Amino acid sequence: MNRLLALGVVLGVAASACPSEPTVEELLSAMRKAYRETKTANFQTKSEIREAGQELTVTLDGQFMAPDKMKVSFTGVPSGEVVLYCDGKRVSIVIDGKVVRSLDYSLDNLG
DSSP states (O other): HHHHHHHHHHHHHHHHOOOOOOOOOHHHHHHHHHHHHHOOEEEEEEEEETTTTTTEEEEEEEEEEETEEEEEEEEEEEEEEEEEEEESEEEEETTEEEEEEEEOOOOHHHH
């Protein structure tokens, strides 16, 4: 019986010592903090998409300058080169050199 009680105590202490999963708000708060502290960033991704027997390779090149300037270029998409610009006042989408949409700047309009 003492062994069972000791095992229960050890497991209880071990469970309370393990860090818990972060909440959604904790994750968002950490992301906001990282965003506020970032001055510049350059990033590139390459995605291979296979659907219905077709293959598409899309490359995304991005540049960010704090607090609110960004340019992201998408190449390899069927519509031609797509560029998302944010100058801090407007968010614009350009396809093959033509502005197809322009909105007031907000984080929601970047997503």
